[in-house]
Amino acid sequence: MTTPTHAQSTAEVYLQTWNARGADRARLLADHWTADAVYVDPLGAATGHDGLADLIGGVQQQFPDFVFQPVGEVDAHHRQMRFQWGLGPAGAPPLIVGFDVIVLADDGRIADVRGFLDQVPS
Template sequence: MSKLAVERYLAAWNAEPAERSARIEEAFTADVRYVDPFAAVEGHGALGHLIGVAQDRFPGLVFTPGGPVDAHHDQARFTWHLGPAGGEPLVVGFDVAEFGPDGRIRTVLGFIDRAPAMPG
């Protein structure tokens, strides 16, 4: 279950705008809470907006798994990469996800292990 949930999570972050809402609904509970060093949002709409901002900031890059999913009970931790398809990742992150009773992700606590310097 947790590996599939993480696959759905990454698919939502890679989704084109026309399919983003459906991918988010498939992967996350309606009351999802997502927190990382750059954002703290709640709900499908806010998460969809955040995903759009990330895609605009890193056009043409894709999110991929960075290793195996480690899970127990209703939680999982996993590393992800953001970079060109098949290439060296530009951003590396580590997330902890908590699942709701239906197996969708209810909470994400995200950490950035490597990222490019921010301009300005």
């Protein structure tokens, strides 16, 4: 069962992973994601720590000065959670907004993520 506190901290770690680089990102993936974690959104898909690291690195290359930040509250039940995030320049309103659904493994680590894009600049 996912508590509100655990859901909030998982969302924070999730966004930290998307903002981290190099060894910090590898550590976050190893500590908070299952080895066979799956990520799928309209623009890409990845499996496992190496695949996730490559996908995240590609997003960071595409948007080098942008950061992921939470938008709104985390909603959770059982081992599932959903929340909205924003991507944009630090300290500015996000230019891209998405919505992710995370399923946690029995040990509380991130096992599966389904991402949706709500706002994308034309």
